[in-house]
Amino acid sequence: MPERAQPDQEPGHRHEDSQVPAVRPPAQRAAGRKAEAGGHQKGRRLGQPDQVLRIPALHHGQGPPHQRGVGQHPGRDGRRYQPLHPGLPAAAGQSGCGAVQGGPLVPQAQRTLLEIRQQRLQKLAELRELGYDPYPYRFEVSHRSADLQNLDDDAFPDDVRVAGRVVSVRRMGKASFVHLQDVDGRQQIYLKRDNIGEAAYEELFGRVDLGDFLGVRGAVFRTRTGEITVEVRELTLLSKSLRPLPNLKEKDGEIFDPFEDKENRYRRRYLDLIVNPEVRVHFMNRAKIIRHLRESLDGHGFVEVETPALQPLYGGASARPFTTYHNTLDQTLYLRIADELYLKRLIIGGFEKVYELAKDFRNEGMDRSHNPEFTMLEFYQAYADYHQMMDFTEKLIRGAASATGELQLTYRGQEIDLSAPFGRATYWGLLQKHGGPALAGLTTAEEVRSAAEQLGHNLPDELNFGQLLDKLFGILVEPHLIQPTFVMDHPKAISPLAKAHRDGDPALVERFELFIGGLEIANAFSELNDPIEQRSRLEAQAELASAGDEEAQTLDEDFLEAMEFGMPPTGGVGIGVDRLVMLLTGQESIKDVILFPAMRPGPS
């Protein structure tokens, strides 16, 4: 239960990018580039996306008969065109590039971005005039880049069809090398005028830019320099690009002029994905992790359900909500901050194992580990207690980690071992371990405050007992929770939905939070199922709320009524999926595991 599965600051982790590869100092960059060509300046190391990105070949099937290769190639020798409009501006009077009036494409220029775009629009118009469809409907792909790159030399097929985005072009007069990028990686193609025909080479390829999509058909061979390459017989333009991509070059895994401006990368993630292959890898891994979570829960008999994201009353966590309004109902609604109370209604309704994997929304600050909308997994099991949920959670996390590779990982410079049994320690035990024996048996806000002062920490005045204690825990203990650790048996004051501890201390509940690498990953309880007790706990929260605690939980009568019909003993767990992904993919900012993180509106 995500009473607060989006945890807080992680004090004590300020290490900067220890594993971020060195980028060549700017000053050297421009200056040295030419002079040292072939040298070994430091560039940023490329990730090795391909190992994680393997995707089975999409094996061809011919297209349906009616599909007769629309736009697949302009005719064997590029012959399917009509004469240019006589008045086509660009073609007039220039010479050079084409059999038809293919000459210099843009006569004179203004050249801002606008004009690069103008040039490309010009090429687009000329291609249409020449009879090429710049936006055809489909292309049958026989191999992806990874399929070809893995071939043995004696097994090179002589008829393959590959497609991708043009990411590099090396023109050498009447022959050219081009790299096409697809999901797996890059495939070099070799275009020779004598192979594809003068028209296709000059008219069509002459108007191809970085960023365009091409489809080609040809034979596989290995070049003199050893790269597996497609020698093209037929060239098809699949999409014309009108804007220049960030251009960066790569050699031996080093990247020059990397596209790394965070703002630009987050705002235009598609460019980030095109140009920074490791980004795609992280999101592929995110998908694998989520798939593993689902498969694992399904495999254990959990039923996936969907509950309202728009709720008349928010609850199940301590957080401020987003508020919205339904016109027809004439009703204020809140975006959910947790699924908890609805999932419990389903347990009451007779589902014994349910889960929901969904977005929650919390109207709070943003930082490296908080995004206003984030992905939460919650699962509930009837007749189970928090010990069982702890064991299951441990397996679930370990399994998710193996889905992306390693059980030993480095996060923020710390070695973390997920293969060893996760640590288990009690909340108060940890407080005393890291703060001293004086931290035993505190029961009032004043005691917490003065204990904190003794340790040299001044806590804000306006906080209540639970808030103070939690803050102190954050300061004293959380920075030490690097190896996987279940923190158990929290104070009742900060756990209004958890069942009192069975061992008799009325101030404790049966709850655990899992910390790994300083991140709070999971939060779980033996769920409180005594409706009378639940009512008084929520009433206590309501009092906190009226005393100014903006995040105290709401008193949900409908939920209490449901519980009065009888709810079985239940274990429930909430897992912050984004943080789990951060950990398993080594990302230090939640923005790097969310494709489109929240941003302020930028310049138009």
Add this chain to the structure above:
RNA sequence: GACUCGGUAGCUCAGAUGGUAGAGCAGUGGCCUUUUAAGCCAUUGGCCGUGGGUUCGAGUCCCACCCGAGUCACCA
């Protein structure tokens, strides 16, 4: 919310003490039929984040604001 750093060409970045905005890549024109940061020659391109101010003169100094990153605070 506070503080620090940053915002200059499509991309990556230079632009001491204020004095006509630069480089590489990309683009454009030319040469080049196995290249791969291809190469060679030529060449274009700027609301210097926005708005005020100081000054004969501001990318540079001052003020305010916008956007981002980071740290802290808030939050749990």
